[in-house]
Amino acid sequence: MLRLTTCLIAAALLCPAQQKKARDLKYEKDGLAPVTKTDVAIPRSYAVIIGVATYKNLTDKQQLQFSERDAESIYSILISPEGGNFHVENVHKLTGAQATLANIRKELETWLPAVAKEEDRVVIYFAGHGYVDHGKGYLAPYDLKPADIAGTGYQMETLGKVIGSKIKAKWKVLLTDSCHSGAITPDADVETLNKSLQELDRSLFSLTASRARERSFESDRWGGGHGIFTYYVVKGLEGEADESHDGIVTADELGEYVRRNVREATNGQQNPTSERASYDPDMLLSYSPSLARPGAPPAPKYGGLIFEANRDGVEVFVDDKSVGVVSKGTSLRLPGLTPGVHQIKGVHQGFEPDGPREETVYPGQESAVTLKLVIPRRRPRAAVDAFDNGLSLYTKAAYQKAADQFQAALKEDPNYSQAALYLARVYRDQFKEDDAEKLFKRALAIDPDYTEARATYAGMLLDKGSLDESIRQLNTVLQREPDNPLANYLLAQSLRMKDLFPDSIKAARKAIAMAPKNAEAHFWLAESLRMVGQYKESVEAYKQYLLLSNFDANQALKVNYYVTVWFTSYTKKKNSAQRDVWNNMRSLAYFGLCDSEYKLDNFDAAIAGCQRSLSYDRTYPYTHYILGLAFLGRANKQDSMESLYAARAHLRAIVGSDPDLPEAEYARKTLANIDAVAR
Numbered sequence: 001m002l003r004l005t006t007c008l009i010a011a012a013l014l015c016p017a018q019q020k021k022a023r024d025l026k027y028e029k030d031g032l033a034p035v036t037k038t039d040v041a042i043p044r045s046y047a048v049i050i051g052v053a054t055y056k057n058l059t060d061k062q063q064l065q066f067s068e069r070d071a072e073s074i075y076s077i078l079i080s081p082e083g084g085n086f087h088v089e090n091v092h093k094l095t096g097a098q099a100t101l102a103n104i105r106k107e108l109e110t111w112l113p114a115v116a117k118e119e120d121r122v123v124i125y126f127a128g129h130g131y132v133d134h135g136k137g138y139l140a141p142y143d144l145k146p147a148d149i150a151g152t153g154y155q156m157e158t159l160g161k162v163i164g165s166k167i168k169a170k171w172k173v174l175l176t177d178s179c180h181s182g183a184i185t186p187d188a189d190v191e192t193l194n195k196s197l198q199e200l201d202r203s204l205f206s207l208t209a210s211r212a213r214e215r216s217f218e219s220d221r222w223g224g225g226h227g228i229f230t231y232y233v234v235k236g237l238e239g240e241a242d243e244s245h246d247g248i249v250t251a252d253e254l255g256e257y258v259r260r261n262v263r264e265a266t267n268g269q270q271n272p273t274s275e276r277a278s279y280d281p282d283m284l285l286s287y288s289p290s291l292a293r294p295g296a297p298p299a300p301k302y303g304g305l306i307f308e309a310n311r312d313g314v315e316v317f318v319d320d321k322s323v324g325v326v327s328k329g330t331s332l333r334l335p336g337l338t339p340g341v342h343q344i345k346g347v348h349q350g351f352e353p354d355g356p357r358e359e360t361v362y363p364g365q366e367s368a369v370t371l372k373l374v375i376p377r378r379r380p381r382a383a384v385d386a387f388d389n390g391l392s393l394y395t396k397a398a399y400q401k402a403a404d405q406f407q408a409a410l411k412e413d414p415n416y417s418q419a420a421l422y423l424a425r426v427y428r429d430q431f432k433e434d435d436a437e438k439l440f441k442r443a444l445a446i447d448p449d450y451t452e453a454r455a456t457y458a459g460m461l462l463d464k465g466s467l468d469e470s471i472r473q474l475n476t477v478l479q480r481e482p483d484n485p486l487a488n489y490l491l492a493q494s495l496r497m498k499d500l501f502p503d504s505i506k507a508a509r510k511a512i513a514m515a516p517k518n519a520e521a522h523f524w525l526a527e528s529l530r531m532v533g534q535y536k537e538s539v540e541a542y543k544q545y546l547l548l549s550n551f552d553a554n555q556a557l558k559v560n561y562y563v564t565v566w567f568t569s570y571t572k573k574k575n576s577a578q579r580d581v582w583n584n585m586r587s588l589a590y591f592g593l594c595d596s597e598y599k600l601d602n603f604d605a606a607i608a609g610c611q612r613s614l615s616y617d618r619t620y621p622y623t624h625y626i627l628g629l630a631f632l633g634r635a636n637k638q639d640s641m642e643s644l645y646a647a648r649a650h651l652r653a654i655v656g657s658d659p660d661l662p663e664a665e666y667a668r669k670t671l672a673n674i675d676a677v678a679r
Helices: 016-032 066-079 101-115 145-154 155-165 228-240 251-267 379-393 399-412 417-429 433-446 451-464 467-480 485-497 501-514 519-531 535-548 555-560 573-578 581-599 603-616 621-636 641-657 662-678
Strands: 045-053 091-095 121-128 129-133 136-137 171-178 204-208 248-250 284-287 301-307 312-318 321-326 332-337 340-347 354-361 368-369
Touching: 045 066, 045 101, 045 573, 066 091, 066 121, 066 171, 066 467, 091 101, 091 662, 101 121, 101 301, 101 581, 129 145, 136 145, 136 155, 136 312, 155 171, 155 519, 171 228, 204 251, 228 248, 228 251, 228 284, 228 332, 248 251, 248 379, 301 312, 301 321, 301 354, 312 332, 321 332, 340 433, 354 368, 379 399, 379 417, 417 433, 417 451, 433 451, 433 467, 451 467, 451 485, 467 485, 485 501, 485 519, 485 535, 519 535, 573 603, 603 621, 621 641, 621 662
Parallel strands: 045 091, 045 121, 121 171, 171 204, 301 368
Antiparallel strands: 129 136, 248 284, 301 332, 312 321, 312 340, 340 354
């Protein structure tokens, strides 16, 4: 009898070929085509970001502090629509223990050459230790062994060859923030290092933190804790380097901005280099259309602001952009700002903000700014009562009545951010997404540091399929609160749906470490494990989810806040409106369990899982498909006609329910074989 196979089926998703087509269409929609409004063309872009602070084999004194934070900052500005304009799935990030020599080689020597095409843009960033050994420069992976630098470091000469010959792209950008990083573009007295880089064409912009024999510095004095070089790279890409005021930061502009500011900040001890490389000076590195001011004169010498605050955890905004957090007794230093008037604001949830107000940055000077948040927000009694009534109604799913109460609370107190958040949740749960988005944004305008509102907003964006923006919002939350369980769990879901499975696994495991009973985190962990072929691990994760979510469906929303996020990307929205999310999730979990067991040739367990999935949803075609294949596998194994007839019934079900699916075509061919055997 013929043993049949199947393509991997993602839970409630189309097969891989169809997924790719859909992503490509969205890809163009999201900005790869020229921006017609300004005639600025953003090329398709790929990046590998590497940051290592704590090394496996180095002493405590040799460890760094801010390299991984630097990598996160570069990641944020690259994926920002007011910055690099990269798509999230095209930015691969290796930080900490992930940044092994093997993983670095895989990303740089296999992935980038495979995906980057002639008209694309590629960015490679490294923050960590760098070494020179026997006249050759090396970047230090997480697992570097000091006694064997040549064997365990990543040689800069190799990096040069990869960039020069293996990666095909119109524009290539190399940013290295490490000790001895200057060896990547050597001075004349160390010309024996990396000669290949000097022979590259005009496609490479190589900006390194220091000259070959200099150190690269890091300190908490720059933006609350950064490598000095990376701090200015990020500020430059945010728009501070845009001397022409056209909204575009070019390679020449960024190089000049970073060199000038780093030299001044270190009194000449650290000198970024790029002059030895050959590159297109007009290479587009970031684009912020809101900053374009045609005809504005070039900015004079840069200045800075030093922020202090009267309480802990004050988030600082400059020109409506969050630039860091300052606490009582510390300071937040922001050098490298363009001279002139800037709008500043300090916010802390529960207090009236200090600002927005104007502060002037003077050329060549740093000015102190004190933020005072002294007035607690006082709620009118009527607003508080309306909010409490609305909350009680919301927990009972009386959405319209709850909305009336939250609207009443906002009428009494227009700055009631919690009322705005819960009204947004009501609209979200009623699928009034445009109204919900307005209220989420209102809550964040009132309290920009309201991480619960930002994470919940990201959840709705995820629902809508705005995955890149969802990930950006979650990244903002995690920069403020790295251990936020909700943000990590939603990030796991977003990354899973972008097919970024290893990153999803990492986020899910972090969420589980912080909240082990968060059932949904186990679900998304299981999904990503299944998609990378770790079927045994996915089986255990699915079982853990099913165990933790095994309560009365009517109590689901009361037991776990995370369940309030609708998973409409896995089921049609009309179905989500008809059945509660708890049933959908358990159906999908049993389907994933079935599929994993089927891949392990555990046909009896697979059959049991798919049958349980069908008990929640009899109409889901993929469950019938995998169940039919599982019965067919058991029929092959046991020579069982009963199992063969069962396989036929379920394969007929998928053909009857959705005959246009690729799996339906495969089922038809299989049914013909079964009918031939069963005669």
